[in-house]
Amino acid sequence: xxxxxxxxxxxxxxxxxxxxxxxxxxxxxxxxxxxxxxxxxxxxxxxxxxxxxxxxxxxxxxxxxxxxxxxxxxxxxxxxxxxxxxxxxxxxxxxxxxxxxxxxxxxxxxxxxxxxxxxxxxxxxxxxxxxxxxxxxxxxxxxxxxxxxxxxxxxxxxxxxxxxxxxxxxxxxxxxxxxxxxxxxxxxxxxxxxxxxxxxxxxxxxxxxxxxxxxxxxxxxxxxxxxxxxxxxxxxxxxxxxxxxxxxxxxxxxxxxxxxxxxxxxxxxxxxxxxxxxxxxxxxxxxxxxxxxxxxxxxxxxxxxxxxxxxxxxxxxxxxxxxxxxxxxxxxxxxxxxxxxxxxxxxxxxxxxxxxxxxxxxxxxxxxxxxxxxxxxxxxxxxxxxxxxxxxxxxxxxxxxxxxxxxxxxxxxxxxxxxxxxxxxxxxxxxxxxx
Numbered sequence: 096x097x098x099x100x101x102x103x104x105x106x107x108x109x110x111x112x113x114x115x116x117x118x119x120x121x122x123x124x125x126x127x128x129x130x131x132x133x134x135x136x137x138x139x140x141x142x143x144x145x146x147x148x149x150x151x152x153x154x155x156x157x158x159x160x161x162x163x164x165x166x167x168x169x170x171x172x173x174x175x176x177x178x179x180x181x182x183x184x185x186x187x188x189x190x191x192x193x194x195x196x197x198x199x200x201x202x203x204x205x206x207x208x209x210x211x212x213x214x215x216x217x218x219x220x221x222x223x224x225x226x227x228x229x230x231x232x233x234x235x236x237x238x239x240x241x242x243x244x245x246x247x248x249x250x251x252x253x254x255x256x257x258x259x260x261x262x263x264x265x266x267x268x269x270x271x272x273x274x275x276x277x278x279x280x281x282x283x284x285x286x287x288x289x290x291x292x293x294x295x296x297x298x299x300x301x302x303x304x305x306x307x308x309x310x311x312x313x314x315x316x317x318x319x320x321x322x323x324x325x326x327x328x329x330x331x332x333x334x335x336x337x338x339x340x341x342x343x344x345x346x347x348x349x350x351x352x353x354x355x356x357x358x359x360x361x362x363x364x365x366x367x368x369x370x371x372x373x374x375x376x377x378x379x380x381x382x383x384x385x386x387x388x389x390x391x392x393x394x395x396x397x398x399x400x401x402x403x404x405x406x407x408x409x410x411x412x413x414x415x416x417x418x419x420x421x422x423x424x425x426x427x428x429x430x431x432x433x434x435x436x437x438x439x440x441x442x443x444x445x446x447x448x449x450x451x452x453x454x455x456x457x458x459x460x461x462x463x464x465x466x467x468x469x470x471x472x473x474x475x476x477x478x479x480x481x482x483x484x485x486x487x488x489x490x491x492x493x494x495x496x497x498x499x500x501x502x503x504x505x506x507x508x509x510x511x512x513x514x515x516x517x518x519x520x521x522x523x524x525x526x527x528x529x530x
Contacts, residue, residue, distance in 0.1 A: 102127040102421075102428060105238055105247040106218075107226045107260050109133030110141065110202075111151070111403045112389030113253035114209035116410030118158050121216040123418025129218040130247075132240060134225040137210050141202035142279050142367035143403075145319045146295065146311050148197040149188075150404035154411060163208045167198040168314050172294040178301035180354070184294075199295075199311045199319065201281075226259045234429030235384045248428040250385040251413075253406065256368050258391035264380035269393045271326040273374035275400070278344045279321035282361040284310055284351070291356070292316060300350055308347035310356075320358070322347045323369070323400060340366060371397040372405075384428075386413065 104127055106117045117131045147164070155161055169188075176182040188196035214220045225241040235248045252260025261268070284291050296310040305328060311319045322344050324332075332338040338346075341364075348358050370376070370393035378387045388394070389406025396405065420427045 102249070103235070103245075103247045104129050104249045104251065105236075105245075106131040106251045106253055107133075108253035108255060108258075108389070108391070109135070109137065109210050109213075109220070109222070110206055110253065110255065110389070110406075111209055112406030112410055113251070114206070114213040115154060115158060115407035116251055116253060116388060116414060117213045117218040117220075118160075118216045119411040119414035120417070121218050122158070123414040124421055130221065130245075131210075131213055131218050132221045132224040132226065133210075134223065134241075136222045138203050138207035140363065140365070141206060142277070142365040143202045143319075144277070144279065144309055144311055144321060144400070145199050145201050145205075145313075146197065146309075146401065147200045147205070148401055148404055149193075149195045150401075151407060152197060154404065154407045157411065158212075160209070160212055163205075163212065164198050164200070167200045167205070168292075168312060169196055169198050170293055170295050170312055172290070173297075174294050175297045175299075177299050178304070197295075199313055201313070201319070226254065226263075229260075229263045229383075229385070231382050231384070248384060250383075251410070252385060252387045252391045253389050253410065254391055256370050256390045256393075258387065260385060261376075261387055261391050264383050264385050264387070266377050266380050266387065269370035269374035269376050271330075273371055273393065274326045275323050275369040275371060275395075276326050276329060276340060276366065277321055277323035277369060277400075278340050278364065278366050279319060280344070280361045280364040281313075281317065281319055283316050283357075283359045284312070284318040284320060285316050285357045286355055288355070291318070298347070298350070300347065303343060303346060306343050306347070308350070310351070320348075320351075326368070369395050369400065369402070371395040371400075373397050388413070 102124055104120055104124075106113045106120075106129065109131060110133075113131055113133070117129050120127060120129045147167075152161070152164065155164065171187055173185045173187070174182055188194055210220060210222075221242070223241075227239040227241060229236045229238040229250060231237075232246055235246055236250045237244065237246050238250060250260060252258050252264070254260055291310065292312045292314075294312065298308045298310075300306055300308065306322055306324045308322045309320060313319065322340070324340070324343065329340060329343075332343065344364075348361075351358055370390060372394050374393040376387070376393040378392045379385065388409045390402055392409075394405040394409065395402040417427055
């Protein structure tokens with residue numbers, strides 16, 4: 096039972112980032128009063144590709160939650176097709192001696208299970224409660240929720256791409272040039288020769304670059320399928336060709352059918368914005384005892400599009416660091432998160448020092464390059480209607496597919512989406528840059 100002087104922590108957002116953070120805080124700070132709120136009542140749907148890579152699986156393993164994944168589908172292969180129909184296939188789950196098993200986990204079910212686990216950890220879970228604002232008070236934050244007002248030592252914003260906590264902190268929303276937008280649907284996808292139910296599929300279309308499409312299989316020939324594109328590129332497609340995001344989605348479905356896939360029963364079509372890590376969004380703000388995590392902090396991998404792993408890993412590492420400070424008798428409350436920044440080595444502030452470096456090597460390299468207007472190989476980008484970027488994507492995908500076309504199987508794509516990649520392994524950046 097939390098005492099009067101126990102830390103009071105508010106987690107806003109009941110998705111994987113928020114629930115993993117709340118569970119880790121209860122483990123690392125057993126005397127703390129951890130409150131988790133979400134404006135929705137669960138179970139609720141969430142627009143997502145539903146892919147849960149090996150990095151996220153290992154985070155859940157570390158929290159003792161691996162049993163929750165047993166009801167979900169585990170594909171054994173990854174396929175990436177590039178321009179001209181060239182395709183690379185990686186067969187797993189063991190690749191290069193590493194276990195890269197992942198799952199397809201519809202968020203309607205996954206998030207409900209994780210919220211239940213947070214409740215089981217003895218976090219106070221309040222559904223149907225909205226975050227309305229906050230202001231500094233007594234070294235913490237005075238928070239207005241839809242069901243009342245309370246003061247917390249720390250507020251953690253895990254409330255997604257449209258974060259209310261981020262707005263209250265005065266942190267700007269990521270620019271559209273650092274935001275992707277995706278359309279997702281559920282349906283039935285089959286093929287007379289290819290094992291659709293066993294394969295995560297990523298397709299880069301020659302005529303629609305840099306649009307990519309995905310098919311993530313579920314049980315009984317079901318699938319989550321969709322397309323994603325940078326927001327600025329979608330605006331360009333609309334201005335030049337009159338294409339909407341739904342048009343691009345329909346073109347992807349038509350392309351699948353031309354290649355022999357059967358797509359039927361499409362339903363639950365939904366759209367969501369994806370702010371990615373090239374935005375380098377601050378995770379803290381001056382004068383606020385608050386931290387942003389997950390999509391609220393724009394930590395989506397700009398190469399693979401994965402966001403769940405990075406949000407959960409950041410939350411767990413934050414909790415571990417605060418727990419270590421508490422056990423060592425070092426203060427972290429009363430002015431913890433007072434200077435702005437993202438993630439910096441040697442940061443003097445205790446909460447900022449807890450914010451982890453969770454992007455894998457190639458993604459971090461790409462983010463750094465994008466910040467200097469260079470491509471992932473360090474070459475300067477030019478303003479030519481995105482042609483250079485599209486050409487770079489085309490060469491990257493073709494480069495990935497070459498080993499398979501030569502008769503060998505390519506294991507890099509699985510690592511690309513795993514959250515466990517290393518320089519030279521995830522997207523073979525060295526080979527890509529030498530093409």
